[in-house]
Amino acid sequence: MARQLRREDYTVGWVCALPIELVAAQEMLDEEHENLERDPIDNDENLYALGSIGGHNVAIVCLPAGCIGNNPAAAVAAQMRATFKRIRFGLMVGIGGGVPSKGVDIRLGDVVVSQPDKTFGGVVQYDIGKAKPSGFERTGSLNSPPLMLLSAVRQVQAKELRGQSKLAEHVSKLERISKFQRCKTGPDILFEAAYDHEGEETCSKCNTNRQKDREPRDDGELVVTHYGTIASGNQVMRNAAQRDRVSADLKGVLCFEMEAAGLMNSFPCLVVRGICDYADSHKNKLWQAYAAGTAAAWAKEVLSAIPPAQVEKALTVDKAITQAAIKRHLEDDSTYRSNKRARLLHSTGELDESDDNEDNRTSPDDSEGVSSEYDEDNRTSPDDSEEVSSEYDESGSSEDSEQNDPGSESDGQWR
Numbered sequence: 001m002a003r004q005l006r007r008e009d010y011t012v013g014w015v016c017a018l019p020i021e022l023v024a025a026q027e028m029l030d031e032e033h034e035n036l037e038r039d040p041i042d043n044d045e046n047l048y049a050l051g052s053i054g055g056h057n058v059a060i061v062c063l064p065a066g067c068i069g070n071n072p073a074a075a076v077a078a079q080m081r082a083t084f085k086r087i088r089f090g091l092m093v094g095i096g097g098g099v100p101s102k103g104v105d106i107r108l109g110d111v112v113v114s115q116p117d118k119t120f121g122g123v124v125q126y127d128i129g130k131a132k133p134s135g136f137e138r139t140g141s142l143n144s145p146p147l148m149l150l151s152a153v154r155q156v157q158a159k160e161l162r163g164q165s166k167l168a169e170h171v172s173k174l175e176r177i178s179k180f181q182r183c184k185t186g187p188d189i190l191f192e193a194a195y196d197h198e199g200e201e202t203c204s205k206c207n208t209n210r211q212k213d214r215e216p217r218d219d220g221e222l223v224v225t226h227y228g229t230i231a232s233g234n235q236v237m238r239n240a241a242q243r244d245r246v247s248a249d250l251k252g253v254l255c256f257e258m259e260a261a262g263l264m265n266s267f268p269c270l271v272v273r274g275i276c277d278y279a280d281s282h283k284n285k286l287w288q289a290y291a292a293g294t295a296a297a298w299a300k301e302v303l304s305a306i307p308p309a310q311v312e313k314a315l316t317v318d319k320a321i322t323q324a325a326i327k328r329h330l331e332d333d334s335t336y337r338s339n340k341r342a343r344l345l346h347s348t349g350e351l352d353e354s355d356d357n358e359d360n361r362t363s364p365d366d367s368e369g370v371s372s373e374y375d376e377d378n379r380t381s382p383d384d385s386e387e388v389s390s391e392y393d394e395s396g397s398s399e400d401s402e403q404n405d406p407g408s409e410s411d412g413q414w415r
Contacts, residue, residue: 004034005057010050011311012303013080013090013267014060015073017259020179020289021094022049022062024296027174029053044083046076054304056311059084063259069234070125070262077267081317088314089146090269093299095291096230096255097237097279099247100190100212104226104254106275107217108188108287111167111298112255113153114271115227116144119251123271125261126246126253127233138249142264143324148306148314149270153227155305156298160225166304167223170297179289182222186286190214190278193240197281206282223294228254230271232261240280255279268320272299 016022026032029051036050049060061080063072073092081087098106106112114122121144129138144150159165174180189203190212199205217224230253237243237256247253256279260271274291277283315323 002032002034004036005050007036007084008086010057010059010084011086011088011308012053012056012058013077013084013087013269013317014058014299015063015077015080015090015092015259015263015267015269016060016094016292017063017068017073018094018288018292019062020292021296022060023177024174024180024289024292025049025060025093025299026051027177027293028170028296028300029058033057042083044079046079046083048080048083053300054306055308056303056306058303059087069258070232070260071234072262073259074262074266077263081267085316085318087317088311088320089149089317090263090267091299091303092260092263092269092271093295094257094259094273095276095288095295096257096273097243097277097283098255098275099231099243099253100278101247101252103252104228105214105224106226106254106278107214107224108185108275108277109182109223109290109294110275111223111225111294112230112273112275113225113227113298113302114145114230114260115150115153117229120229121145121264122228123230123232123260123264124250124253125233126231126250127235128261142261143268145270146268146314146320148310149302152302152305153270156225156302157227159301159305165301167225167294167297167301170300171223171293174293174297180293182290184286185290188287189282191240191280191282193244193280195240201284202286203282203284225298226254228252230254230260230273231256233258237279238281238283240278243279265324266321268317268324270302272302 014025016025026049029049031052033050033052035048045064046061051058051060059080061076063076067076077090080090096112098108098110098112100106116122121142123142124138125140125142126138128140129136156165160167178184186202191203191206192210192212195207195210197203197206229250231237231246231250233256236258237246243256246256255273255275257271257273263269263271272295274293274295276285276287276291314320
């Protein structure tokens with residue numbers, strides 16, 4: 001009989017958005033736990049799947065049917081935090097649309113993991129910013145994953161290099177479910193970016209001459225893990241030209257998805273995505289279940305690399321968020337004061353070239369991980385620019401967009 005634990009026994013929160021992602025997560029559990037008894041005064045509307053992985057007690061939650069995007073993800077995570085107050089970190093695990101490039105050979109079924117670089121913290125919300133005469137300017141910044149998770153990522157990478165990864169073993173656990181078998185996925189085809197889909201759901205009527213030639217992988221490389229920046233937005237990316245343009249603007253992203261940006265500043269987590277399509281007009285559902293499985297398998301791998309005793313010593317999510325907010329406030333306040341002083345010196349003619357260079361070095365546009373929301377001009381000149389959500393859509397029309405359409409399961413993050 002399954003054990004029933006207490007709320008305070010759970011230290012890891014796992015968030016997903018689709019039923020196939022929930023199934024994949026549950027199949028990765030080493031042990032399943034009984035559901036908790038509902039508190040009569042509890043306002044949490046989430047339903048949880050509970051269990052353990054690698055000695056960690058994990059609470060798994062899936063977004064409600066018809067709810068997609070960053071805001072629903074943030075709301076679900078907030079309720080999870082309120083119910084499981086001892087959670088130390090989270091995992092956002094599911095499917096995404098890959099960005100193939102000359103430098104990164106991403107294939108269907110591969111896994112993408114959010115990893116910080118000098119520009120972004122692992123996830124960037126690409127469709128929020130300001131419409132200026134000079135063009136669209138992305139604003140805001142998102143937190144990096146907790147250091148404990150990033151350290152575990154290094155351990156997983158080392159195991160991969162030594163040929164000790166258990167990813168394939170974890171993926172094989174899903175083969176008992178027909179929908180998750182790789183043989184049910186169909187061919188992995190990448191078309192030229194300029195070639196749009198023809199026909200109905202499958203690519204059976206698409207011109208094979210417009211396929212891109214790629215070297216076949218060895219059998220031992222059926223699933224490859226990539227680490228870098230994940231682009232998060234409130235619309236499905238299904239246009240190859242826009243995909244490549246956004247990726248170029250952001251100096252190279254590995255995949256697109258729709259929930260992570262809603263979590264990074266309110267639910268410290270690592271984002272793990274299985275690639276189910278190429279974020280182009282040829283997207284379909286054939287690879288979704290398998291990709292959900294590879295993402296869940298990698299999440300199990302990273303959890304297994306973290307000693308449970310180390311997690312127990314870590315800050316709870318609430319304390320970590322408070323600490324991060326204080327740090328951001330201090331950084332933003334320091335930047336604001338520096339810029340205000342520079343403007344004052346400019347206005348009085350007292351700013352020399354060296355002062356100007358110093359101001360440039362400390363501006364929020366050039367500082368790593370510093371939000372520009374405290375920019376004095378941004379706050380006092382609303383007529384100069386307007387905060388908008390950009391769809392990177394040249395037509396500017398939202399009538400044909402797939403944003404937040406609860407009537408179609410194909411919407412949401414590559415749904």
